[in-house]
Amino acid sequence: MFGGLAKSIFGSSNDRYVRSLNPVLAKIASFEPALQAMSDEDLAAQTPRFRERLANGEKLDDLLPEAFATVREAARRVLGQRHYDVQMIGGVVLHRGEIAEMRTGEGKTLVATLATYLNALPGEGVHVVTVNDYLARRDAEWMGRVYGFLGLTTGVIVPNLTDEQRRAAYAADITYGTNNEFGFDYLRDNMKYERSSMVQRPFNFAIVDEVDSILIDEARTPLIISGPTDDKSELYISVDAIVKQLSPEDYQKDEKQRSIVLTEEGTEKAERMLEAAGLLQGQNLYDFENTQVVHHLNQALRANVMFKRDTDYIVKDGKVIIIDEFTGRMMDGRRWSEGLHQAVEAKEGVTIEPENQTMASITFQNYFRMYPKLSGMTGTAATEAAEFYQIYKMNVVTIPTNLPVRRVDEEDEFYKNTQDKFRAIAKKIREHAEKGQPVLVGTVSIEKSELLSEFLQQEGVEHAVLNARYHEQEAHIVAQAGRLGRVTIATNMAGRGTDIQLGGNLEFRVEDELAGMAEGPERDAAVERIRQEIADEKARVLDAGGLFVLGTERHESRRIDNQLRGRSGRQGDPGLSRFYLSLDDDLLRIFGPDTLFARMMRSNIEDGEAIGSKWLTKAIETAQKKVEARNYDIRKQVVEYDDVMNDQRKVIYEQRADIMDADTVDDVVTDMRHETVNVIVGEACPPNSYPEQWDVEGMKTRFAEVLGLDLPVEDWLKEEAVDPEIIEERVEQAADAMVAEKAQELEPETWRQVEKSIMLQNLDHHWKEHLATLDALRQVVHLRAYAQKTPLNEYKQEAFALFQRMLDSIREDVTRTVAHAQFRMEMPPELPELPDFITSHFDPFTGEDDTADLDAAARGLVTPQLPPLSIVRPEAADLGDDPEQWEGRVNRNSPCPCGSGRKYKHCHGAVTA
Structure with missing residues (x-):
């Protein structure tokens, strides 16, 4: 009671926070007259001035008011759009590493320019993350005009780019791209064999558009790069x-x-x-x-x-x-x-x-937490504020709308079954469309879209269907969904990113209708005619009540419902929204209450009869909260398990970077060799044992197998006072001498490249196998709960033990490869064939996959190995150079003796028709 009273007097904590930014707004406004008086050249010269002030020790917060005012003035001149004060508040929130919740139509894309420009001034790069390639291209081109005016460069990351194009895009001051492209580039970079072939720079600052869709919905599923089996x-x-x-x-x-x-x-x-x-x-x-x-x-x-x-x-x-x-x-x-x-x-x-085998993977949680500063914006984040803070340490700030919201949200209507519901929906749509009111219909699946389309055809209602089958035209269909009497059926409106403007969208109409017309007075007149038509049509749509949003079913998440509703009533426009539900809906059927009241409703409602019930509305909200809680648990479980792998991933990726950056790795290879000798001797000569108890034969065999050395260990044992330390020292000296002799065969630089290549290839091979083992472990570890053990703790312990074992295997394999490898001095005629890498975004708990990307290998994005010269495998050393003699003497699954890096059966052992 007292809390409610205090809130009514002082406002919520969110209201107080927003009010606290008023002095910043006043300071931004104070710069506006001086900036408006500047010429274009003087305004563009602000950027080097800001950078000079940063170099002299000023902080970004010191520059914020003047920088924001500069962007506002640049946007007014370049785009003809001036940031509202509420958009300035949104920009401050983004700069502070928080989430700005702004209603649909409030101009989030324009808001991002403020924080993006300010944080791009130090020259360390800003990433703007969008939900699809279309928006990445559109926003980079659209907002890039403002950045270009102010002297900053803009890049965009989309599929089908070469490494050089990606590197150039990441080198720009501001880079637009999708969450998947950024994540996969990070994984691919950590599969490269030279630092110069990596495309990303160190992380600095990211703004995530539709932050709830990317960091909540898609965060259930890790990104995976895999190769075929x-x-x-x-x-x-x-x-x-x-x-x-x-x-x-x-x-x-x-x-x-x-x-x-x-x-x-x-x-x-x-x-x-x-x-x-x-x-x-x-x-x-x-x-x-x-x-x-x-x-x-x-x-x-x-x-x-x-x-x-x-x-x-x-x-x-x-x-x-x-x-x-x-x-x-x-x-x-x-x-x-x-x-x-x-x-x-x-x-x-x-x-x-x-099938494919995992070669690299990461969750969005762990990817985005690598950015020193992260912020986001969306129309719906408040319902997930607790999760945003717990996982990403980001607060959600609700930004007030520029104009009061006039949309009417009506109570849900319930029907007995889907057929009755869709029949009623079709009639309701026809009524509203006939009076000129545009209708946007939200469905949960393609199947439901097509079923509703059949009902509308029976009613004789013209309509457009927007779903996965027709997503190529989606932006054009959505853009015109606010025209007079237009009916648009959309499968899930999350993240469409195109504004629905009442009366139609000028930009898209010009693009569609005047595509073939050359620039000139005739085209200008046609554009003006379309502009006037849109203004007239908008007036009629407003008279008809604005956009009517009709939901055919409640989604699992309240946020998705709110996103759909938010399409109506933008910038103070009138609007209407209502959801139509039935007892057959998946949400009620799977998660709803199976109570006496629900059963009575099923038996007592007449066919075609509609009811409105606060109890049922409450039941729906309860079901949605259940699903949201369940999905949060799934995401939390994903991140808890990936945290274990993430610590290991960081170690492996840091090791790879250190190897690539080092001038020479011979000291590391030597340490590995000495440690391997120590392990072999330790296994054969246990502590506090007598020489007659030592496994001398086994030790000799291991030295021959791993080091390629035939050592007189029996003769050493005849000496007095011989101990394991002496044996170890002599073996190390012999192994070092053998490797030094091998190194003399090559140029010093070539030898350094050989050692690097051997280390990186062994590291990658064992990491890939380790990932497969961890995948298998995660799928079965839950069974430990039957033994009263905590699965996550069991996973941590086993994963740590497996990681230790992997490091031991890497050490021994590097030693064995260096000791046994024989070299031919000529360079290989061509690089080995790239494997077919496939990128995927797979949910380990539900089997769902929710992202799109093309085959990486087809674009040459991953170089699986880059040997400086042919390395002849140990088993191929005595086979000769004639491939015809290898048949029957080489295991078909072994590496090909030619040194290509491919399996024998896929190379010289391939069966030809």
Whole structure:
């Protein structure tokens, strides 16, 4: 009670914070007259003046008022747009590393220019992160005009760029791009073999547009770079055929967790069919030998039962293309991991692409936390304020609107089933469209969009459908959604990024209607005619009540509902919003209360009858809060597990950077060799043991295997007072002498490159294997809970032990490779073939994938190895130079003796037709 009273008198903490910025606004305004009097040249000269002041010791906060005023004046001259005071507040919030929550239509794109310009002055780079490539290009071109006017450079990161183009874009003062491109470039950079081939600079400051979509929704899924493994398409097809013979009684499914398990009867049935197909080893499905078959069986079950065509994916041009659950976009080029994508391909009868192995991965949480300063902006962040602070240490500040909001949010309407609901929606849309009111309809899936489209056709309502099938034209369709009587059906409006202006969008109409017209008086007259048409149409739309936003279903998250609602009522325009629900909706069906009241409603509501109930509205909100809490737990679990890997990732990536930056690594290689000798001697000669208890034969064998040395250890033991330290010292001297002799064969610079290359290749190979082991561990560690153990603690302990083992393996393998490698002095004729790297954004808990990128190897973005000269593998040393003599003497999975770096079966051992 007292809290409410204090809030009514003093305002909320958010209101007080916003009011505290008024002195800053006054100071910014005080610079405006002087800046308006400047010529364009003088205004552009502000940038070098600011940089000089920074060099003289002033801080960015000291420059803020004058810098913000400069950007405001530059935007007024270049774009014809002057920042409002509330936009200035948003700019201050962004500069302070906080999240600015601003309503749709309040000009977030323009707000970002303020903090971006100020933080770009030191020349260390600012990243502006958008949700899709279209917005990255658009904003870079649009706002880049302001930055260019003030003397700053702008770059943009989109798919299909070369390394040189990416490096140039990152070297710019301001770089626009998507979260996926920034994240994948970071991972790719840490797979390079030379510092000069890396594209990113050290992190400085990032502004994340649609920050809730990127740092909350997409943060459930880590970014993954993977490479192909062997083809197992026949196995997928066989298992899929077996799964299709199972009936619903043979398995139990959990739609909340998107998981599925066989019942006891289902297991027996599957065992019999697998045995008949010759896929089962022994009698029991869960024997160790059948681990892989069980995995494929489970993925085929998920593909057939849990993943639905036109909702989770579509089939286009003979390919399974994933649909992003958050934005309804096609994720072309993106694939589910763990064999799930192959299982869906088998289900749909299309060509099955090979599985992939993880080579590098990172979560968005850990990627964005590497920026010393991070800020964001969105229309909806307050509901997730606690998570933003806990994970990213960012406060959410709600910025007041420039004009009061006049939109009317009506109560939800409930129907008995989906058919009744859609019939009522179609009639309501026709009523509003006939009186000239534009209608934006939000659906949750392509399937629902197309179903509603059929109902509208029956009602004779013209409409446009905006979903994953037609996303190429989405910006143009959204831009004109505010025209008179226009009806637009949109699958999830999150992050569309294009403003819906009542009466139409001038820029897009000019682009669509005057594309072929040359510049000149005729075109100017046509533009003016379109401008007048838009003004007249806007007046009629305002009379009709503004934009009507109609939601066909509540989303899992309240934020997505708010994003949809926020499309209406921009900049003080009138508007209307209402959601239509039914008891068949997924949210109520899966997460809603199965109470006596709900059952009574189902049996007592007449067909076609609508009711409004505060109880049901409350039930919906409760269900949404349940889902939000569950999704937060999933994200928290992802980041907790990735934190373990992140510490290890930092160590490995720092090691790689140190190796690349070092002039020479011979001291590190020598330390590794000595440590390896110490381990071998320690294993053969345990502490406090007698010489007769030592494993001399085993020690000799290990020296020959690892160091390539045949040492007279038995003769040393005949000497008096010999001890393990003396043996160790003699072996080290012999090994050092052998390596020094090998180094004499090459030029000093070449030898340094050889050592670097060997270290980096071994580091990468073992890190890749370590990632695969950790993936497998994470999938099974939850079973430790049955033994009253905490899975996360068990994961931490095992991951640490595995990391130690990996470091030991790297040390020994580097020593072995240096000792055994033989060199040919000529350079290889060409670099080895690049593997087919695939980038993906896969959710380890739900199997969902929600991003798009193209194949990295096709663009030459990753150089898997860059050997300075051919290294002849130990097993190939005595095979001769004639490839025809290698057949039958080289293991098909071993590296090819030619030194290409590829497996023998993919190189000189390839089978030709």
